[in-house]
Amino acid sequence: MKLIVGLGNPGKTYQGSRHNLGSLTVRTLIKRRKLTLKKDIRTLSLCGKITLGGERVMLAMPLVFMNVSGGAIKALLKRNRLGLKDLLVVCDDLDLDFGRLKIKPGGSSGGHRGLDSISQAVNSREFTRLRLGIGRPRPNHQAADYVLSCFSKEEQKQLKVVLEKACDCCESWVTQGLEKSMNIFNRRS
Numbered sequence: 001m002k003l004i005v006g007l008g009n010p011g012k013t014y015q016g017s018r019h020n021l022g023s024l025t026v027r028t029l030i031k032r033r034k035l036t037l038k039k040d041i042r043t044l045s046l047c048g049k050i051t052l053g054g055e056r057v058m059l060a061m062p063l064v065f066m067n068v069s070g071g072a073i074k075a076l077l078k079r080n081r082l083g084l085k086d087l088l089v090v091c092d093d094l095d096l097d098f099g100r101l102k103i104k105p106g107g108s109s110g111g112h113r114g115l116d117s118i119s120q121a122v123n124s125r126e127f128t129r130l131r132l133g134i135g136r137p138r139p140n141h142q143a144a145d146y147v148l149s150c151f152s153k154e155e156q157k158q159l160k161v162v163l164e165k166a167c168d169c170c171e172s173w174v175t176q177g178l179e180k181s182m183n184i185f186n187r188r189s
Contacts, residue, residue, distance in 0.1 A: 001056040002174050003082050004029070005045075005073055007066050007091040007114045009148075018134040019147040022090040022114075023061045024159075025132065025166040030059060032167055037061070043075040053175035066091075066114040070121025077122065084127040088173050089118060090166065094143060096133025098155055099162050102186050103130045103169055105178055128178055132166055 008014065008023030030037060030048065037046035037059070045060045058080060062072035077087065088103075091114055096102060106126040109115035119125045137146035151159060165185070172181040 001049075001058060001080060001082060002086050002088065003058045003060065003076055003080065004088045004090065004170050004174075005060045005062065005069075005076065007069055007089060008061065009065050010063050014148065016150045017148050018151060019066065019092055021092040021132045021134060021166075022130075025090045025130075025163055025170065026059050026061050028163040029167045029170060035059065039063070040079075043079055044072040045076060047076070052171055055174050057174055066117075068117055069114050070117035070119070073118050074121040084122060084124055087127045088130060088170060089115065089127060090130045090132065090170065091115060092134045092147065093131035094134060094136055094147065096131060096135070098133050098135040099158055100133040100188065101130060101162075101166055101169060102133075103128065103173065103178065103181050104186075128173065130166065130169055130173070132162065 004026065006023040006026030008020035014020055033050045035048045035050055037048040040047045044064050045062045047058055047060045049056060049058050060076055062069040064072050091112060095110060105128050108125065109119060115129065137143055169181055169185045172184060
């Protein structure tokens, strides 16, 4: 089984923010597969299972704030007896232009506190992450305010295409593997 986790902050306040792009991706996958998620108190997450290319896949969204999501992800891995090789974390990335995505097999958090929390909880940085570009704020604007803000009107026009591409990448990771997914989706368009 594989585990795809979309990072975001819970609650209506943050629902449409740039920082919730990971959870928006998982929500799009849920709609695509006509799935209903259920609350799992033991993992502090919303979870549901699907099958992609013969592989069982759990989709999850932690119900805790992103910066402390590591505990929920550790619980998901333990409860489902999965290793880090079975985990794909989907999150936003300030260092990629809006609409660009990059899937990679591990590495640093790049200052992303959600990824830091996961790395600390599982005691490793070696898990696959799909980073979705949100771009950088204008000069003299705080990054924290920017990531918690809503998408611009221009970005909203492109958001559906971005989310569909991110879902395609998640499905490719399950059915075709990491290396092929990197070759397909990490190219600049």
